[in-house]
Amino acid sequence: MKFQLLDNHEILTESYKENGFIHLKKFINFNEIDLNQYVLNCFNLIDDFSIETNKDTSSFLSELLIQIQNKDKGKWQEFKDIYLGIFQRSMAIYELASNTVIKTILNKVGIKKPYLCSDPLLMINEGSDHTILGNLTNSPLHQDWASMQSSQNSVILWIPLVDMCPESSSSMRVWPKSHLHGLITPKDNKWFSEITDDNFLGQEHNPIDIEYDKGDCILFSSLLVHKTIFPKRNYLPRLTIQLRYGDLSCGLLKRNKGVFNYMHCFPNKRISERPNLELP
Ligand SMILES: O=C(O)CCC(=O)C(=O)O
Numbered sequence: 001m002k003f004q005l006l007d008n009h010e011i012l013t014e015s016y017k018e019n020g021f022i023h024l025k026k027f028i029n030f031n032e033i034d035l036n037q038y039v040l041n042c043f044n045l046i047d048d049f050s051i052e053t054n055k056d057t058s059s060f061l062s063e064l065l066i067q068i069q070n071k072d073k074g075k076w077q078e079f080k081d082i083y084l085g086i087f088q089r090s091m092a093i094y095e096l097a098s099n100t101v102i103k104t105i106l107n108k109v110g111i112k113k114p115y116l117c118s119d120p121l122l123m124i125n126e127g128s129d130h131t132i133l134g135n136l137t138n139s140p141l142h143q144d145w146a147s148m149q150s151s152q153n154s155v156i157l158w159i160p161l162v163d164m165c166p167e168s169s170s171s172m173r174v175w176p177k178s179h180l181h182g183l184i185t186p187k188d189n190k191w192f193s194e195i196t197d198d199n200f201l202g203q204e205h206n207p208i209d210i211e212y213d214k215g216d217c218i219l220f221s222s223l224l225v226h227k228t229i230f231p232k233r234n235y236l237p238r239l240t241i242q243l244r245y246g247d248l249s250c251g252l253l254k255r256n257k258g259v260f261n262y263m264h265c266f267p268n269k270r271i272s273e274r275p276n277l278e279l280p
Pocket of ligand 1: 137139156158171172226229240
């Protein structure tokens with residue numbers, strides 16, 4: 001997958017501070033055929049899928065997900081494991097995450113000493129015809145800080161890799177200025193550190209539904225309130241890059257002794273717990 005970052009962005013620092021997010025148009029160019037090939041290579045770890053890769057990514061993904069859905073539920077679980085383990089960690093996404101243009105942008109929004117506070121991820125949001133990934137894909141009302149627990153000024157770069165069509169694409173709803181309230185207490189033990197409408201003063205703010213083009217970037221504060229939105233019916237899957245950065249120079253992070261909350265490297269199961277694992 002080849003990304004070419006466009007570095008002609010005028011960073012609207014004031015607007016970011018005020019609203020808690022900025023929309024960077026045409027943030028990356030990428031070669032779609034390679035992206036589809038990467039996706040196919042991951043699916044082919046489960047079975048042999050034969051499908052043309054030179055299609056629009058949404059319909060390509062949709063076709064693959066339907067093919068898995070038509071198989072037995074054991075295959076669904078295999079796909080979930082591959083999705084969480086391998087699929088999300090494309091090397092191209094890691095390369096992108098370390099790009100100097102991104103570092104410059106991070107400096108402009110106040111992150112003096114950036115570090116990656118979670119793995120850079122390639123994510124799927126399922127379409128209306130798919131149920132394999134379930135709640136792994138769409139997010140409820142939340143602030144990312146509750147799960148990231150990084151610096152006060154930590155940010156997320158959210159980069160959709162498919163074309164948006166308002167009638168058939170999912171997106172994000174964001175509440176401008178909501179980051180100014182600080183952290184809102186999440187519900188107990190809820191997936192995605194969900195917050196309720198009651199403990200969020202959402203009425204004070206008018207939410208915005210993001211309309212994106214493929215390769216745009218929404219850069220937002222980890223304290224911005226947001227959630228996934230999708231049309232009532234007939235929407236296609238979406239592929240998104242998500243990058244998360246904190247600031248090593250932040251007093252809060254230091255007082256929290258550099259807390260790090262994304263422990264992807266813990267083995268899910270030991271070798272002895274996988275009796276059918278073929279050993280090298
Ligand atoms: O991609 C989405 O629909 C939601 C993403 C999200 O909630 C996040 O990046 O925190």
